[in-house]
Amino acid sequence: MASPASPPRFWIPPLWNRETHWESNIMAGIQFLADLYQGSWNGELFQSPPPPVDENKVSEILVNYRGMLDQFPASDVETLGRIPDELLSLMARDGFFGLSIPAAYGGLGLNTQEYLRVVEGLAKMDLSVALVSLAHLSIGVKGLVLFGNDEQKAAYLPHAASGSSIFAYALTEPQTGSDAQHITTRAELSDDGRTYVLNGQKTYITNANYAGAMTVFAQLDPAKPGFMGAFIVETGWDGVKIGKDMPKMGLKASSTAAVQFRDVRVPMENLLGKPGDGFKIAMTI
Numbered sequence: 713m714a715s716p717a718s719p720p721r722f723w724i725p726p727l728w729n730r731e732t733h734w735e736s737n738i739m740a741g742i743q744f745l746a747d748l749y750q751g752s753w754n755g756e757l758f759q760s761p762p763p764p765v766d767e768n769k770v771s772e773i774l775v776n777y778r779g780m781l782d783q784f785p786a787s788d789v790e791t792l793g794r795i796p797d798e799l800l801s802l803m804a805r806d807g808f809f810g811l812s813i814p815a816a817y818g819g820l821g822l823n824t825q826e827y828l829r830v831v832e833g834l835a836k837m838d839l840s841v842a843l844v845s846l847a848h849l850s851i852g853v854k855g856l857v858l859f860g861n862d863e864q865k866a867a868y869l870p871h872a873a874s875g876s877s878i879f880a881y882a883l884t885e886p887q888t889g890s891d892a893q894h895i896t897t898r899a900e901l902s903d904d905g906r907t908y909v910l911n912g913q914k915t916y917i918t919n920a921n922y923a924g925a926m927t928v929f930a931q932l933d934p935a936k937p938g939f940m941g942a943f944i945v946e947t948g949w950d951g952v953k954i955g956k957d958m959p960k961m962g963l964k965a966s967s968t969a970a971v972q973f974r975d976v977r978v979p980m981e982n983l984l985g986k987p988g989d990g991f992k993i994a995m996t997i
C-alpha cells in the first residue's frame with residue numbers, strides 16, 4: 713500500500729500552466745482524484761459553507777409539533793387512519809405547510825439545512841401525520857417552487873403555504889413506476905391552443921385525499937415517449953376523481969390513493985416550464 717509520502721504515480725500538468733478556465737477546472741478535478749487515490753484530499757476545493765441554521769426557529773417548530781401530538785396522540789390518529797381536521801387546521805395555522813416556501817409567498821422560508829433538521833425531528837416524533845406537510849413540500853409543490861413562473865407562484869404558493877391548498881405529486885401509474893418516461897397519461901393541446909385536455913390514471917399518490925392541487929405529469933406527444941409536461945391541476949376541476957385511500961401496513965394517517973383524470977381541461981398557463989420539460993422536472997423534484 714502506498715504511504716502518504718510516496719511519489720505520485722500520475723504526472724498531472726500543473727494548474728498554472730493551463731490557459732483556460734474550463735481546462736483548469738478539469739485539471740483540478742483530475743488532480744483531486746489523483747490525490748484521493750494517493751490517500752490525501754484537498755479540502756480547500758469545498759469552499760461553500762452550508763447555510764446557517766437558526767436553532768431557535770428549528771426547536772420552536774419541533775416543540776410546537778410535540779404539543780400538537782400531545783393533544784392528538786400519534787397512536788389515536790393512526791387508529792383513526794386520517795388526520796383530524798382540527799389537527800390539520802393547527803398545522804396550517806402554525807406554518808407547517810409553508811416551512812420551506814419563501815417568506816415572500818407567506819411561508820416560513822426555512823433554508824435547506826433548517827428544513828432537513830425539521831424533517832428529521834418531525835419524522836422521529838410521528839411521520840404518519842408529518843408526511844402530509846412533508847410530501848406537500850418535498851414533492852407536491854416543489855416543482856412550482858423550482859420551475860414555476862412569477863404568475864404561477866403568485867397564484868398558488870400563498871395557498872400552498874397557508875395550507876388552504878395542500879399539494880400532491882402525481883407521476884406513478886398502475887402500469888408504470890420506476891420507468892417514468894413511459895407513463896401513459898396524456899395531455900393534448902386543444903384546437904384553440906388555450907387548454908390541455910388531460911386523460912389518464914395515477915396511483916399511490918400521497919396526500920391525494922387531502923390535496924387541493926397536484927403536480928401532474930403527462931405525455932405531450934404519443935410519438936415521443938418522455939416528451940412530457942408537468943401541470944398544476946386543481947382537484948376540484950371537472951374530470952378529476954380521487955379514489956379511496958389504499959390500506960397500508962403503516963403510515964395510516966397519510967393518504968395514498970389512485971387519481972383519475974377524464975377530459976380535464978387544464979389552462980395552458982398551468983404548464984410548468986415549457987412543453988417537454990416534464991420529465992426533467994419530475995426527476996429534479
Ligand SMILES: Cc1cc2nc3c(=O)[nH]c(=O)nc-3n(C[C@H](O)[C@H](O)[C@H](O)COP(=O)(O)OP(=O)(O)OC[C@H]3O[C@@H](n4cnc5c(N)ncnc54)[C@H](O)[C@@H]3O)c2cc1C
Nearest residue numbers: 880881882883884887888889890891915916917918919968
Ligand atoms: C406509500 C407510497 C407512497 C407513494 N407516493 C407517491 C406519490 O406521492 N407520487 C407518485 O407519483 N408515486 C408515489 N408512489 C409510487 C412510487 O414512487 C413507486 O412505487 C416507485 O416509483 C416504484 O414503482 P413501482 O412500485 O411500479 O415498482 P417498479 O418500477 O415495478 O419496481 C419494482 C422493483 O424493481 C426495481 N427496478 C425497477 N426498474 C429497475 C431497473 N431498471 N433496474 C433494476 N431494478 C429495477 C425497483 O427498484 C423495485 O425494487 C408511492 C408509493 C408508495 C408505496
